[in-house]
Amino acid sequence: MLRTLSIAASGMQAQALNIDVISNNLANVNSSGFKKSRADFQDLLYQTLRPAGVASASGSQVPSGIQLGHGVRPAAVQKIFHQGDYQLTENDFDLAIEGDGFFQILQPSGDIAYTRAGAFKLNSDGQIVTSDGYVVEPEISIPSDSTDVSIGTDGTVSVLQAGETDASEIATMQLARFVNPAGLHSIGRNLYVTTTASGEAITGTAGEEGFGTIAQGYLEMSNVSVVDEMVNMISAQRAYEINSKAIQAADEMLQMANNIK
Amino acid sequence: MDDSIRSAVNGALFQEMRLNVLTNNIANLNTVGFKEDRTAFRVSEESLTVEAGSDDIGTADSEAASSYVSPVETYINFDSGRLEATGNPLDLALEGDGFFCLQGPEGEIYTRNGVFSLNAQGMIVAQDGTPLLGSGGPISLGGGRPEIDPQGNILVNGAPVDTIKVVQFGDMAGLKKSGGSTFVPLDDSYEPDKAQQVQVRQGFVEHSNVDAVKMMTEMIDALRGYESYQKIIQFQNDATLKAINEVGQLA
Numbered sequence: 001m002l003r004t005l006s007i008a009a010s011g012m013q014a015q016a017l018n019i020d021v022i023s024n025n026l027a028n029v030n031s032s033g034f035k036k037s038r039a040d041f042q043d044l045l046y047q048t049l050r051p052a053g054v055a056s057a058s059g060s061q062v063p064s065g066i067q068l069g070h071g072v073r074p075a076a077v078q079k080i081f082h083q084g085d086y087q088l089t090e091n092d093f094d095l096a097i098e099g100d101g102f103f104q105i106l107q108p109s110g111d112i113a114y115t116r117a118g119a120f121k122l123n124s125d126g127q128i129v130t131s132d133g134y135v136v137e138p139e140i141s142i143p144s145d146s147t148d149v150s151i152g153t154d155g156t157v158s159v160l161q162a163g164e165t166d167a168s169e170i171a172t173m174q175l176a177r178f179v180n181p182a183g184l185h186s187i188g189r190n191l192y193v194t195t196t197a198s199g200e201a202i203t204g205t206a207g208e209e210g211f212g213t214i215a216q217g218y219l220e221m222s223n224v225s226v227v228d229e230m231v232n233m234i235s236a237q238r239a240y241e242i243n244s245k246a247i248q249a250a251d252e253m254l255q256m257a258n259n260i261k
Numbered sequence: 262m263d264d265s266i267r268s269a270v271n272g273a274l275f276q277e278m279r280l281n282v283l284t285n286n287i288a289n290l291n292t293v294g295f296k297e298d299r300t301a302f303r304v305s306e307e308s309l310t311v312e313a314g315s316d317d318i319g320t321a322d323s324e325a326a327s328s329y330v331s332p333v334e335t336y337i338n339f340d341s342g343r344l345e346a347t348g349n350p351l352d353l354a355l356e357g358d359g360f361f362c363l364q365g366p367e368g369e370i371y372t373r374n375g376v377f378s379l380n381a382q383g384m385i386v387a388q389d390g391t392p393l394l395g396s397g398g399p400i401s402l403g404g405g406r407p408e409i410d411p412q413g414n415i416l417v418n419g420a421p422v423d424t425i426k427v428v429q430f431g432d433m434a435g436l437k438k439s440g441g442s443t444f445v446p447l448d449d450s451y452e453p454d455k456a457q458q459v460q461v462r463q464g465f466v467e468h469s470n471v472d473a474v475k476m477m478t479e480m481i482d483a484l485r486g487y488e489s490y491q492k493i494i495q496f497q498n499d500a501t502l503k504a505i506n507e508v509g510q511l512a
Binding site for chain 1: 273278280282285289291295298333336348350351374378379381383406407418434435437438440473476480484487488494
């Protein structure tokens with residue numbers, strides 16, 4: 001009887017975590033480059049009261065035994081790297097990756113982080129940086145006398161300098177990709193760092209085999225679908241509710257047992 | 262009189278166990294690859310044989326008391342859950358009655374939970390780190406995005422790497438659960454066969470096959486069933502009380 005109470009409690013905790021993950025997805029529905037998360041659950045160990053297939057007193061075999069479960073636990077919260085929608089911004093330093101790949105960002109700590117959020121800016125030194133001022137790796141400096149910057153689908157950065165008629169190529173952006181992007185660790189600010197599960201970054205040029213291409217003047221929107229999240233939220237909330245009903249049922253049964261005498 | 266109380270207690274215990282099993286199903290409504298447990302009422306043969314054959318009431322009572330333990334049995338419903346597209350390259354679902362094989366600490370374990378990841382050695386592993394088995398042991402991906410076809414062949418950059426081992430059991434009643442949406446055979450010597458007509462779907466997960474509406478109605482049924490048994494026990498108690506106090510009372 002008490003088992004039911006703790007099993008249902010584990011179910012309610014799991015659904016509460018599910019709602020937390022869904023809320024975070026919904027909160028980031030307009031964060032460019034955001035990738036949604038998903039909570040995965042596993043059933044807990046089973047208690048085998050009587051194994052199936054044992055011989056009974058009369059010599060026949062018991063066809064099925066008794067296995068009692070103990071509820072559920074969260075197994076993982078993992079990122080889903082679906083492509084997000086593209087939005088045309090016509091901003092020179094808004095870059096979207098069409099296909100696989102991440103921009104590499106040099107954190108102040110010196111470590112490399114990875115992002116799909118391509119809303120870049122220039123800092124006072126002419127370097128391409130993120131909204132937080134972190135420099136894009138490999139470092140690209142735009143000459144101060146540039147009148148036009150164009151970034152090709154393969155990541156080549158060309159500038160038209162004042163007084164010239166031909167654009168000159170100054171650098172090439174590099175992308176990184178992972179065997180298992182779902183294994184990346186989120187550190188906030190739309191940045192990810194590698195883990196053993198993601199594998200080491202494989203760097204290369206946009207458009208090469210396995211890498212996506214770069215679209216200048218576009219931003220990749222969040223891949224959160226409001227409709228999907230609403231459906232998941234309903235499902236999680238109702239699952240929470242039905243678990244609470246199980247607790248009520250157990251409570252009522254205990255009350256009945258107490259009322260026998 | 263004693264018999265009906267005993268039967269009612271058996272019935273109540275069954276409903277109690279049934280609620281435990283239903284609650285575990287409900288707790289796993291959103292667990293990938295979970296298969297629901299079902300219950301059946303079963304009074305142990307031992308108590309029945311003693312009651313039918315023996316005229317020694319004392320023995321019958323003490324034997325029957327042990328039948329209070331578990332008038333229930335559970336079995337697993339292996340129906341498929343619904344598939345949901347996730348687009349993750351290492352989310353795999355099986356169409357058909359097959360299982361993935363994992364390398365557990367004590368031999369192979371089987372699962373339909375196809376949410377996999379990679380470990381530091383580049384091997385495909387389940388969420389708890391147990392390696393997924395291919396044609397000859399754990400599967401190592403050289404790097405690169407895996408493409409997996411319905412037959413379970415893994416291609417990286419167009420080159421075949423390995424084939425996921427998918428198996429089938431002739432008699433699925435020979436399996437028991439071991440947590441984490443995994444199953445093991447009851448009898449260690451029970452070997453599965455290579456799966457026939459089972460397809461691997463990359464980018465999909467198989468949801469739990471628990472039906473919330475059915476669970477809710479069964480829960481009501483269990484609760485009200487329990488209430489009926491409780492009334493019978495109460496009625497028997499009242500009847501006994503009357504027999505003691507009123508039968509043969511001198512006016």
